[in-house]
Amino acid sequence: MEAVKFEELPVYGKINFQGEQFFCDHDGAMFWPDENCLIVSDLHLEKGAAMASRGYLVPPYDTGETLQKLAGCIDRWRPGSVICLGDSFHRDDSAIGLPDQYRSQLLEMIQTRKWIWITGNHDPAAPQGLGGDCHDELTVGSVQFRHEQKYSQIKADLFTSMYGEVSGHLHPCAIIHRRGKKLRRRCFAGDPQRLIMPAFGAFTGGLDVHDPAFSGLLDKDNMRVWMLGKNRVYEISGNQLSGPDSRKSQMHKC
Amino acid sequence: MSKQENPRTVEDVISSLPDQFNKWFGQKGWSPRAHQLELLMEAEAGNSMLLIAPTGAGKTLAGFLPSLVSISSNSLRTTRKPGSAKYGIHTLYISPLKALAVDIERNLSVPVREMKLGVNIETRTGDTPQHKRQRQKLNPPDILLTTPEQLALLIAAKDAKRFFEDLEYVIFDELHSLVTSKRGQMLCLALARLRSFCPKLKTIGLSATVAEPDELRQWLVGQGPYGEIHMCGLIKVEGGARPQINILKSNKHVPWSGHSARYAIGDVYQAIRQHQTTLLFVNTRSQAELLFKELWKVNDMALPIALHHGSLDVSQRRKVEEAMADNALAAIVATSTLDLGIDWGDVDLVIHIGAPKGASRLAQRIGRSNHRMDEPSKAILVPANRFEILECQAALDANYLGHQDTPPIGEGSLDVLAQHVLGSACGAPFFEGVLYGEIISAAPYANLSRKQFQRVVEFVATGGYALKTYEQYAKIRQTEDGSWRVSNGKIAQQYRLNAGTIIEAPMLQVRLTRHRGKGANVRGGPILGKIEEGFLESLTPGDTFLFSGKTLRFEGIRENICYVTNATNTNAKIPSYVGGRFPLSTFLAEQVRAMLADPSTWQRLPEQVSEWLEMQKISSLLPERNQLLVETFPRDGNFYMIIYPFEGRLAHQTLGMLLTRRLERARARPLGFVATDYALAIWGLRDLAQMMKQGELSLGRLFDEDMLGDDLEEWLAESFLLKRTFRQCATIAGLIEKRHPGKEKSGRQMTVSSDLIYDVLRSHEPDHLLLQATRDDAAKGLLDIRRLGDMLRRIKTGIVHQDLERISPLAIPIMLEIGKEPIAGEAQELLLAEAAEELMNEAEEYGDRLGSG
Secondary structure, eight states: OOOOOGGGSOSSEEEEETTEEEEEOTTSOEEEGGGTEEEEOOOOBTHHHHHHHTTOOOOTTHHHHHHHHHHHHHHHHOOSEEEEOSOOBSSTTTTTTOOHHHHHHHHHHHHTSEEEEEOOSSOOSOOTTSOSEEESEEEETTEEEESSOOSOHHHHHHHTTTOEEEEOSSOEEEEEEETTEEEEEEEEEEETTEEEOOOOSTTOOOEETTSGGGTTTSOGGGOEEEEEOSSSEEEEEGGGSOSTTOTTGGGGOO | OHHHHOOOOHHHHHHHSOHHHHHHHHHHTOOOOHHHHHHHHHHHTTOOEEEEOOTTSOHHHHHHHHHHHHHHHOHHHHTOOTTSOOOOOSEEEEOSOHHHHHHHHHHHHHHHHHTTOOOOEEEEOTTSOHHHHHHHHHSOOSEEEEOHHHHHHHHTSTTHHHHTTTOOEEEETTHHHHHTSHHHHHHHHHHHHHHHHOTTOEEEEEEOOOSOHHHHHHHTSOOOTTSOOOOOEEEEOOOSSOOEEEEOOOSSOOOSSOSOOGGGHHHHHHHHHTSSOEEEEOSSHHHHHHHHHHHHHSOTTOOOEEEEOTTBOHHHHHHHHHHHHTTOOSEEEEOGGGTSSOOOSOOOEEEEESOOOSHHHHHHHHTTSSOOTTSOOEEEEEOSSHHHHHHHHHHHHTTGGGSOOOOOOOOOOHHHHHHHHHHHHHHSOBOHHHHHHHHTTSGGGTTOOHHHHHHHHHHHHHOOOSSOOOGGGOSEEEOTTSOEEESOHHHHHHHHHHOOSOOOOOEEEEEEOSOTTSTTOOOOOOEEEEEEHHHHHTOOTTOEEEETTEEEEEEEEETTEEEEEEOSSOSOSSOOOOOOOOOOOHHHHHHHHHHHHOGGGGGGSOHHHHHHHHHHHHHSOOOOTTOEEEEEEEETTEEEEEEEOOSOHHHHHHHHHHHHHHHHHTTOOEEEEEEOSSOEEEEESSOHHHHHHTTSOOHHHHTOGGGGTHHHHHHHHHOHHHHHHHHHHHHHTTSSOOOOTTOTTTTTTTSOOHHHHHHHHHHHOTTOHHHHHHHHHIIIIISOHHHHHHHHHHTTTOEEEEEOSSOOGGGHHHHHHTTTSOOOSSTHHHHHHHHHHHHHHHHHHHOOHHHHO
């Protein structure tokens, strides 16, 4: 194996999508320089509290952790606007019960820039008492933002002669096998028409991009993922991944 | 001791036996054995007892005799008229295996029927249908045969006190195998609860020989509130004829490494031919599969040879068991599923492939042959490589079967305690002080402080976090009178779903289909058994592996089913899958070290092995008993360091992790390591011997005990082992839902992965109760840290370094292991980067499709 020259690799993943340039970072946020806009998806704030209400008393630190990470991303990219791509709160009443410290932390971020909530299946209405705009979907230039994918891939081909779609909802993660080791990471998953964002929340799990839930959404031949590493993002083509449909994965086994 | 308190003689006991019993013994031409009568006498005097006896000594009858006599003598119990008050359970029998409980029901009902005792015996296991469970609650049998998990559920039921109020005896079968696990801790807590229901309760423990019988004797009775140690009585039956154990003498070349013992297949087959029924034991399932296949390759006489291990489908296993009971088999290849005391057929030879790894296990396995005490058992050990020859010989030299090396019981875990506390609240409200008193009466928890107990109660109530935001979701609440009550019925229901301590690795069903190359988009086909998800996920369609005695081709996975076809090529490409590897026991390790140090013992070894040791003596060195040999030599551009601690694979793996960290800090640029039961090899880019000469590296400092401090802490934090342990602790403690087969996919968004919880908890509350429980577990079992610590202390002044120019004879076995194991270390990011770079190269070739699309 040849040594990897880290210094030559970009720290942030660059995504050319619909002729626009996006940067994706290892925290799972995406920055759109031309619009000075930061996009995050599936924050699932207060998921820990929702679990606790069902009798599973998981650590109550997820909301704090997620907000801290979000603040870090905002600090890094200094966006003029932020789009939260749905499922920002784990339950539609979560915003009401949000502990004060988190509320003020969030308000500070919201009030100092343009803030857009996209609704999701977990939070079908705008979170109460926090401000910001709220939309079911949002079109910016040739890109449409929504929580859940709207069309299967074939329809999307026709549709996206006009728009590309950036969505969340599925919590994509990818698996590669190398020398007997299995590596599973959250990822951005995309093809030329569609970009699916990783879940940003501290307690959000991942779903393998080979799961049937993804079937028909991404063009397998042109699929690509950006896996989130510790300090950088790794761009990997779909056929390098392990999974039932990865035709080439055999050659990567040792 | 109790003899003085109890002036009855054996004759008194026999004459006081109810008529049916004496008549029945007479009809059979038997007389009750001395230990059976002694146990009866002690039990009738109100004493709890531990009976240690070898297989075939009539242990089961001994255990049940006091109950049978007591029940049948109580005419009110046996001739109850309809409408009169119902009696509760008289005797509870706890077995580690469902199958064993079913077996006992069958065996016990024969004398009960023949003596017309009118005693009701029923089983209650996970397989018992709901209507029968309900009926058992309303109309309990005299004797209930059950498992630790079912008992935990019974004591957490609202009517527990009433259900058990007539209980007189609790019998624990195979106690030695129960007590060392978390199941044992849970069971001991349940026993404490039973004692609080019925203070006069007597316990009877049935056990194979163990190293420390006193630990079991404490386990069986309540410990004193002021730290006094209490013990029950002990009856020990010495083993019968000594087993005849031989090491296989083969003319073939014994391999340097590996575990298949393929070289000995011909000799093994001959031995099978010369005996009626042979049991072949191996240490892992993959070895079982391989041996089975190799045996059939040479099975010219088409002898009926079968395969039996825990992953095979139940129906397949039952078929083998039935054939075995009918004496229709010439040989059975088995793993530990057949270890416990289930009686099947007339086995006249046990062959053990591979080194025994532990004395008690070997004794138990050899006990399978000739199930009669007066005839010697016959066994052959087949070492699979040269080090195993040393191990086997050391075992025999030390009169090994007499020696016992069962692990110590140890302190109770906090996750198990948390489960028990919630279970107690589900049964009835509790006062903290009272429950604390009950819990420290259970031997594993005798040293639990009140403060620690309060932390556990707090954990059960609200999660025990420094940040108090879950008061509104408390699972148990303190009411005005000070008692703790379960918050609502849902919590109790949830407890019942999640109770138990057996956290299985997620398994996938393996189904055989005829549709090749269609991935998992096929249906039907027979179920072959279950395999760990982790192994199957590492396969690519087209990969072949051995399972269920067949070479199978992996097709794909859909939901929790893995589809396979019969492979055309019978050579499996993927060599093995994990499952049940035992580390070398401390005692055997000691013996092997002693043997290496003393050339006079080598004459008993095969010539090729003693020659090998001679060579080592000439070209390097053989360490003294308390020395640690460290060899360094260059080879193929790398520099190797071989360390020979003989402390078992787990301890070596931990040591390897810690040493590579240290070497990295010393800028020795280590590349990887590999560990076996006997040695550890580390290789890197810099000449370690040179570094030592120049004073850059000191072996004394490298092996300093302080590596078990910060270095360990640091490594553990990132280790996947700890995450896996955390998942088990969190599940047992009720923090996350237990996996229920087939339901895994249902709530993706509703559950939280335990790895995420672990990371968050570690960064916010590193001293949380569950992290503490996790670290305790890891230190005890997974990483053998205690053993590593003992070793580091032992060798402090005894490190001998051999600066060699080339590989030494002793190093050959471990050098052959290099490359077989996946690369160790935490080079995950590197792997990702490698994959990303492949993409870059590809992109250069084909142009960036995505960008241009």
